[in-house]
Amino acid sequence: MSSQIIPTHLDLHALRAKCSTCSMHELCLPMGLGDDDMQRLDSIISRRKRIHRGDHLYRMGERFLNLYAVRVGHFKTSHINTTGVEQVTGFHMAGELLGLDAISTDLHNCNAVALEDSEVCEVPFNRLEELFREIPSLQRHFHRMMSQEITREQSLMLLLGNMKAEQRLAAFLLNLSGRYARRGYSAKAFQLRMTREEIGSYLGLTVESVSRLLTRFKKSGLIAVDHKSISLDDSEGLRALIATADAAATCEH
Amino acid sequence: MSSQIIPTHLDLHALRAKCSTCSMHELCLPMGLGDDDMQRLDSIISRRKRIHRGDHLYRMGERFLNLYAVRVGHFKTSHINTTGVEQVTGFHMAGELLGLDAISTDLHNCNAVALEDSEVCEVPFNRLEELFREIPSLQRHFHRMMSQEITREQSLMLLLGNMKAEQRLAAFLLNLSGRYARRGYSAKAFQLRMTREEIGSYLGLTVESVSRLLTRFKKSGLIAVDHKSISLDDSEGLRALIATADAAATCEH
DNA sequence: CGTTTAATTGATCACTATCAACCGTCGTGG
DNA sequence: CCACGACGGTTGATAGTGATCAATTAAACG
Numbered sequence: 001m002s003s004q005i006i007p008t009h010l011d012l013h014a015l016r017a018k019c020s021t022c023s024m025h026e027l028c029l030p031m032g033l034g035d036d037d038m039q040r041l042d043s044i045i046s047r048r049k050r051i052h053r054g055d056h057l058y059r060m061g062e063r064f065l066n067l068y069a070v071r072v073g074h075f076k077t078s079h080i081n082t083t084g085v086e087q088v089t090g091f092h093m094a095g096e097l098l099g100l101d102a103i104s105t106d107l108h109n110c111n112a113v114a115l116e117d118s119e120v121c122e123v124p125f126n127r128l129e130e131l132f133r134e135i136p137s138l139q140r141h142f143h144r145m146m147s148q149e150i151t152r153e154q155s156l157m158l159l160l161g162n163m164k165a166e167q168r169l170a171a172f173l174l175n176l177s178g179r180y181a182r183r184g185y186s187a188k189a190f191q192l193r194m195t196r197e198e199i200g201s202y203l204g205l206t207v208e209s210v211s212r213l214l215t216r217f218k219k220s221g222l223i224a225v226d227h228k229s230i231s232l233d234d235s236e237g238l239r240a241l242i243a244t245a246d247a248a249a250t251c252e253h
Numbered sequence: 254m255s256s257q258i259i260p261t262h263l264d265l266h267a268l269r270a271k272c273s274t275c276s277m278h279e280l281c282l283p284m285g286l287g288d289d290d291m292q293r294l295d296s297i298i299s300r301r302k303r304i305h306r307g308d309h310l311y312r313m314g315e316r317f318l319n320l321y322a323v324r325v326g327h328f329k330t331s332h333i334n335t336t337g338v339e340q341v342t343g344f345h346m347a348g349e350l351l352g353l354d355a356i357s358t359d360l361h362n363c364n365a366v367a368l369e370d371s372e373v374c375e376v377p378f379n380r381l382e383e384l385f386r387e388i389p390s391l392q393r394h395f396h397r398m399m400s401q402e403i404t405r406e407q408s409l410m411l412l413l414g415n416m417k418a419e420q421r422l423a424a425f426l427l428n429l430s431g432r433y434a435r436r437g438y439s440a441k442a443f444q445l446r447m448t449r450e451e452i453g454s455y456l457g458l459t460v461e462s463v464s465r466l467l468t469r470f471k472k473s474g475l476i477a478v479d480h481k482s483i484s485l486d487d488s489e490g491l492r493a494l495i496a497t498a499d500a501a502a503t504c505e506h
Numbered sequence: 507c508g509t510t511t512a513a514t515t516g517a518t519c520a521c522t523a524t525c526a527a528c529c530g531t532c533g534t535g536g
Numbered sequence: 537c538c539a540c541g542a543c544g545g546t547t548g549a550t551a552g553t554g555a556t557c558a559a560t561t562a563a564a565c566g
Contacts, residue, residue: 079411082496087414089407101407103400109407129393133386140382146399147356153406154342154354154362158332160413161340161457165554196513204414206555211514227513227563243335418522449545459523464546480531480545 018042027095027182028069029123029142037135044127050119051075057098057112057120064102066122070094073118074193077110078201088202090152091115091194093179099125100149115193160204163242168203169213170238173223177232189231271295275374280348280435281322282376282395290388297380303372304328310351310365310373317355319375323347326371327446330363331454341455343405344368344447346432352378353402368446413457416495421456422466423491426476430485442484 019030019038030038048071051057057068057075075092089110092098101109103125132139155175159168181187192199200210217223222238224231232238272283272291283291301324304310310321310328328345342363345351354362356378385392408428412421434440445452453463470476475491477484485491 079407081411081415085415087411089410101400101403104397104404105400109404129389129396132392133389136382136386139385143382143399144357146396146403147354147358150354150399150402150406151357151362153403153410154332156410157342157406157413158334158340160410161454162334162338195511201414207513208515208556209554212554215514448543460545461524461547462522464544465522468546 019045022071024069024071024095024183029097029138029145031141032137033135037138040131040135041138044124044131046122046124048119049122050117051114053114053116053118055114057114058108059111060108062108064099064106064108064125066099066124067128068098068112068120068122070096070098071119071121074115075112075118076115076194076198077112079110086201088194088198089156091176091198091202094183097145097149100146165203165205165209166213166216167242168205169199169210169217170222170241172199172203173230173232174235174238174242177235187232188235189229192228192230272298275324277322277324277348277436282350282391282398284394285390286388290391293384293388294391297377297384299375299377301372302375303370304367306367306369306371308367310367311361312364313361315361317352317359317361317378319352319377320381321351321365321373321375323349323351324372324374327368328365328371329368329447329451330365332363339454341447341451342409344429344451344455347436350398350402353399418456418458418462419466419469420495421458422452422463422470423475423494425452425456426483426485427488427491427495430488440485441488442482445481445483 019025019028019033019042020035022028025031025038030041033041046066049057049068051073060079070092072094075098076088077090077092077098078086078088081087092112098112098120099108128142132142159171163171176190176192177187180190194202196210196214197207199205200207203210205213214223214225217238218225220237222232222234222241224233272278272281272286272295273288275281278284278291283294286294299319302310302321304326313332323345325347328351329341330343330345330351331339331341334340345365351365351373352361381395385395412424416424429443429445430440433443447455449463449467450460452458453460456463458466467476467478470491471478473490475485475487475494477486
C-alpha cells in the first residue's frame with residue numbers, strides 16, 4: 001500500500017522532505033553531510049512531490065528551476081529524435097538526481113516520466129548553488145554526482161558504439177543488478193520497471209531483438225524471466241558475454 | 254609557425270595563462286567575468302602546458318588534480334573497451350574543458366591525446382572549487398559547462414542509438430562546422446584533425462564505412478573532400494539527411 | 507468481459523561489418 | 537634527393553547481424 005508512505009496522521013509540514021530519515025541519504029545529495037548541514041539542505045528543499053505512473057515530472061523545453069532527487073520509484077528520461085521517435089536516455093531509481101542536463105540552457109532538455117507511482121524531492125537549483133558556498137562538502141559531492149552522470153553516459157556511448165546486441169542486453173541487466181545491490185536490494189532477482197520497448201529504445205535495439213535475446217538468455221540458463229520478474233542465475237556468464245569479442249558461442253541454443 | 258604563439262622575448266612568467274588575452278575567453282571558463290574576477294581566475298591557473306601531436310595530456314587511471322582548458326589545438330578523448338579496442342568518445346577544440354569525467358572518482362576516466370601540437374591551461378580543481386565560493390557567476394558558468402558536457406554526450410547517444418551510418422556522418426560534419434563557426438572560423442571549409450579511423454570509432458562505424466560515405470557525399474555534391482580538407486558545399490542537404498527517416502534516395506549516385 | 511497494449515515468434519531483407527587487395531602519402535634514413 | 541617502409545585511405549566482394557514486416561498470443565486496464 002503506497003498510502004503507508006505518508007501516514008495520514010502527519011500534517012502537511014511533514015511532507016517536507018527530511019534527508020535524515022530518507023533511506024537514500026547515503027547515496028543522494030546529502031552524502032557525507034553532518035546533521036546540521038543536512039538540516040540546512042532540508043530547509044531549501046521545497047517539498048516532496050508525488051508523480052503517478054506514466055505522468056511527466058518535466059517535459060523537454062520547460063523552464064528549469066529545480067533539480068529532482070528520486071525518493072521512491074523509478075523514472076525514465078527520453079528525447080524525441082529528429083524523426084519523431086522517442087529514445088530513452090536513462091532509467092533512474094531512488095537516490096539519483098534528475099535535471100542536470102537542464103542547467104546549461106535553463107530549459108529542460110529531455111522528458112522525465114514515472115515508470116511507477118513515484119516520489120521526488122524538489123531542489124531549487126539557485127538556492128542549492130547558494131548553499132554550496134556555505135557547505136564545501138556539499139559542493140564537492142554535487143560535482144561528483146554531475147561527473148558521475150557524465151561517466152554514466154560515456155559507458156552508454158561505449159555500449160552503443162561497439163557492442164553487439166547480446167552484449168548490450170547483458171551489460172544492461174548487470175548494470176541494473178549493481179544499482180539495486182548498492183541500494184540494499186537483491187542483485188540477483190528484481191522487477192523490470194520498464195517495457196521491452198523502452199529497453200530496446202535505451203539500447204538501440206528493436207523490441208523484437210530484446211524479446212528474442214531474453215528468451216535466448218533464458219534457454220541458455222543465464223537468467224530466468226517471467227514477464228517483468230527477472231533473475232540473473234548466472235551473472236558470471238553474463239559478464240563473460242561482455243568481456244569477450246566472440247563469446248556468442250557460449251550462449252547459443 | 255607555431256613558435257610565434259609564444260614569442261621568445263617573453264620570460265617564463267609570461268607562460269602563465271592570461272584569460273583576458275585569450276581569444277577563447279568568451280567560450281571558456283571565464284565567460285562573462287569582469288576584469289578583476291578574470292584575474293583571480295588567472296591567478297589559480299598554474300601554467301600553460303604544451304602537448305605535442307600524439308602525446309597524452311592524461312591517461313585513464315591517473316590521479317585527477319587538474320582540469321584542462323584547451324587553448325590551442327585539438328584533442329581526442331578515448332576509452333579502451335573490454336575487448337581492448339580503443340573507442341573515441343570526443344573531439345575537443347579550443348575553449349573546451351577536459352577532465353570533467355574524472356571528478357567523480359578522483360581518477361582520470363579516459364585518455365586525452367593531442368591530435369596536433371596543442372596548448373592547454375592547467376586548472377587545479379581544488380582551487381577552482383574554492384574560487385566558486387567567491388565568484389558565484391564562475392560557479393554558475395562551470396555548472397553550465399558540466400551540464401553542456403552531459404548534453405553533448407546525450408546527443409551522441411541519440412546518434413549512436415538510432416541513426417544510420419549516413420546520418421551519423423552528416424551529423425558529425427555539421428557538428429564540427431557549428432563549433433568552428435562559433436569560434437569565428439569558416440563553417441563551410443575546415444581541416445579534419447582526426448583520421449578516418451578515429452571518426453569511425455567515434456561514430457560506431459568502421460573506417461571502410463566512413464571512407465565510402467565520404468566519397469558518396471562527394472559524388473552527390475554535398476561536400477568536397479581532399480584528404481583532411483573538407484568543405485560542406487550543401488549543408489542544407491546534409492541537414493536533410495539527418496531529419497528524414499529515408500532521405501537516402503536524395504544521396505544515391 | 508472486452509478492448510487495448512505488451513510481448514513473442516517467424517520469415518525476409520538491408521545495412522554495414524568483415525576480409526582482402528591495392529594505392530597514395532608522409533616521414534625517415536640511407 | 538631518392539628509396540623504402542609504414543600508415544592511412546580507398547575500393548570491391550561477401551556475409552552476418554539485427555531491422556523490418558507480419559501474425560499470433562498474452563496481459564493489463566477500464
